[in-house]
Amino acid sequence: MTFLTIVVRGLIRRPVRTGLTLVGISIGIAAVVALVGMAWGYEKSMVKHLDVMDIDVVVSNMSGGILPKAYDASLLDKIVKLPRVAEATSVLMQMLSVEDAPMMMVSGRQWGGFTWSQIKLIEGRMPRDGTESAVVLGRLAAEVLKKKVGDTVQIETREIPVVGIVDGQAVVDNGAIILSLPVMQEATGNEGKVNFIDIRVTPDTTKEETNQLCKQIKDIFPEGRAMVASEVVSTSQGFRIARAMSWSTSLLAIVVGVLGVMNTMLMTVFERTHEIGILLAVGWKRRRVVYMVLCESALLGLLGGITGVTLGAIGLKILETTPAIHGLLEPDLSAKLVLISVAIAVAVGVVSGLYPAWRSSRLSPSLALHG
Amino acid sequence: MVQNAQIGSNDLAFEAVGLKKQFDGGKVAALRGVDLQIKQGEFVAVIGPSGCGKSTLLQLLGSLDRPSEGVLTYRGNSIPDMPDPAAYRAHEIGFVFQAFNLLPTFTAVENVQIPMFEGSWSRSQRKERAIQLLKSVGLEHRLSHFPSELSGGERQRVAIARGLANKPSVVLADEPTGNLDSESARQIIELLTQLHRELGMTLVLVTHDLTVAERASRTIRMKDGRVVVD
Numbered sequence: 001m002t003f004l005t006i007v008v009r010g011l012i013r014r015p016v017r018t019g020l021t022l023v024g025i026s027i028g029i030a031a032v033v034a035l036v037g038m039a040w041g042y043e044k045s046m047v048k049h050l051d052v053m054d055i056d057v058v059v060s061n062m063s064g065g066i067l068p069k070a071y072d073a074s075l076l077d078k079i080v081k082l083p084r085v086a087e088a089t090s091v092l093m094q095m096l097s098v099e100d101a102p103m104m105m106v107s108g109r110q111w112g113g114f115t116w117s118q119i120k121l122i123e124g125r126m127p128r129d130g131t132e133s134a135v136v137l138g139r140l141a142a143e144v145l146k147k148k149v150g151d152t153v154q155i156e157t158r159e160i161p162v163v164g165i166v167d168g169q170a171v172v173d174n175g176a177i178i179l180s181l182p183v184m185q186e187a188t189g190n191e192g193k194v195n196f197i198d199i200r201v202t203p204d205t206t207k208e209e210t211n212q213l214c215k216q217i218k219d220i221f222p223e224g225r226a227m228v229a230s231e232v233v234s235t236s237q238g239f240r241i242a243r244a245m246s247w248s249t250s251l252l253a254i255v256v257g258v259l260g261v262m263n264t265m266l267m268t269v270f271e272r273t274h275e276i277g278i279l280l281a282v283g284w285k286r287r288r289v290v291y292m293v294l295c296e297s298a299l300l301g302l303l304g305g306i307t308g309v310t311l312g313a314i315g316l317k318i319l320e321t322t323p324a325i326h327g328l329l330e331p332d333l334s335a336k337l338v339l340i341s342v343a344i345a346v347a348v349g350v351v352s353g354l355y356p357a358w359r360s361s362r363l364s365p366s367l368a369l370h371g
Numbered sequence: 372m373v374q375n376a377q378i379g380s381n382d383l384a385f386e387a388v389g390l391k392k393q394f395d396g397g398k399v400a401a402l403r404g405v406d407l408q409i410k411q412g413e414f415v416a417v418i419g420p421s422g423c424g425k426s427t428l429l430q431l432l433g434s435l436d437r438p439s440e441g442v443l444t445y446r447g448n449s450i451p452d453m454p455d456p457a458a459y460r461a462h463e464i465g466f467v468f469q470a471f472n473l474l475p476t477f478t479a480v481e482n483v484q485i486p487m488f489e490g491s492w493s494r495s496q497r498k499e500r501a502i503q504l505l506k507s508v509g510l511e512h513r514l515s516h517f518p519s520e521l522s523g524g525e526r527q528r529v530a531i532a533r534g535l536a537n538k539p540s541v542v543l544a545d546e547p548t549g550n551l552d553s554e555s556a557r558q559i560i561e562l563l564t565q566l567h568r569e570l571g572m573t574l575v576l577v578t579h580d581l582t583v584a585e586r587a588s589r590t591i592r593m594k595d596g597r598v599v600v601d
Binding site for chain 1: 430433435436455457458459460461462464466468472473474476477480481484485486488489494497498533534536537
């Protein structure tokens with residue numbers, strides 16, 4: 001028999017209560033995994049898109065809002081003349097309700113730009129040129145919309161033929177409807193406007209020179225911002241809000257979990273007053289009793305964390321298939337998220353056990369024995 | 372710890388002078404001024420009617436509670452002022468209770484090991500000693516049984532084995548036969564007497580049964596919170 005045996009016996013003496021408490025913690029941790037996994041997945045998808053496209057700098061106009069505002073497309077002409085710019089291409093990207101899908105990414109891309117060359121055709125064909133009213137669908141977008149080559153898709157008030165299905169490697173591309181920039185501008189009433197200019201710098205450009213380029217772009221585009229690709233996600237207000245919302249919602253679930261564990265451990269201490277009296281009478285130090293109570297609550301947390309991570313992973317898989325999410329983002333269930341979630345669960349257990357453990361340390365052996 | 376001390380040694384185990392204990396803010400006086408000395412290795416029975424304070428005395432001797440007034444020492448050291456009462460209970464004292472007080476979710480061999488977590492025993496040493504102790508009390512065939520699967524006499528044997536786990540110098544038995552039938556009670560007293568003879572520890576046994584008290588080498592009679600005959 002080890003000390004762990006004693007701890008485990010303490011939990012299994014009331015299996016129903018322990019089980020219910022585990023369910024409470026698991027739900028909280030599952031919420032963390034699912035919500036944070038989605039937020040991180042959204043970020044990861046954007047990072048992958050920037051990486052696959054080999055984009056070094058992104059020019060946008062967030063203007064304090066969540067979504068980028070459209071701006072004059074002629075800015076591109078000034079940008080391509082700046083030193084260290086190897087290539088630049090414009091994009092007009094919007095999240096639109098398309099047919100039965102509540103939110104789809106629709107990406108109008110400058111014809112001939114590098115954002116076209118990085119996507120791989122898997123069925124059908126690409127648009128012939130920048131003027132053709134035609135779309136290609138990312139493979140995930142095709143699944144969500146249930147469209148194939150030859151169908152049409154309605155964007156705003158226009159029915160546009162689907163000419164191809166593509167694989168863009170990142171969910172941002174695979175979940176998108178992609179068409180040429182002028183067709184997108186016309187369909188959405190944004191003639192002459194873009195909301196992203198993606199830039200590739202020359203191969204020998206240093207980090208400092210890239211930062212300098214960003215400053216130069218800021219000078220010619222004061223209301224906007226040029227960001228190094230690696231900082232796009234971390235500085236984006238939209239991503240920050242998504243992250244904050246996922247963590248704050250998870251926090252609520254965690255608080256409920258804490259209260260559940262604390263209630264269970266308090267009940268445990270009350271019910272085992274006599275037993276604690278026996279332990280003190282046979283010579284256990286108070287700190288050993290405290291340690292036992294804390295270990296029980298930490299073990300509750302750990303088991304709840306493991307169960308919660310499993311539930312959260314299943315939840316993420318289910319969420320991934322729902323029309324609202326499918327094709328929009330790819331949830332990220334990384335080892336880091338699993339470890340953080342389990343660590344939170346153990347911390348919940350330990351914190352919840354502090355007060356009950358303190359209560360157990362206050363018991364008088366003689367009163368506890370006769371209680 | 373005293374190993375195999377001679378019975379009736381001149382060295383004192385316990386000394387009480389003017390020992391008092393009150394409960395409920397002084398409304399209940401359990402001990403009203405007890406003076407006594409118990410030598411190391413003695414077998415002392417404390418008898419008296421219900422409510423005379425004998426169990427309270429035992430609790431004070433074992434540092435389960437603190438006196439309200441008076442002096443109480445163990446080998447010359449004040450018990451209430453001990454810096455580590457838990458260590459005193461772990462290594463000097465073995466308790467045997469009327470209600471057995473075994474942990475219900477642990478087997479016999481596990482119950483005996485519980486006090487040993489405060490010693491420097493390894494896992495295998497704990498188990499080995501627990502098995503040996505249970506054999507010495509005649510329970511080698513009941514090692515893996517839970518208290519609910521044992522008779523009253525068997526439970527008390529487990530409790531005695533547990534009380535001896537850390538090789539204490541003193542065993543305090545509070546009405547150890549109170550919840551037993553006469554045959555089981557006889558066996559338990561026989562066992563305690565035998566263990567006292569073999570191990571030489573100080574044995575203080577509280578009882579209201581005169582036939583049990585007769586087995587001791589000395590009897591202290593209490594009434595109304597005082598020692599009336601010693």
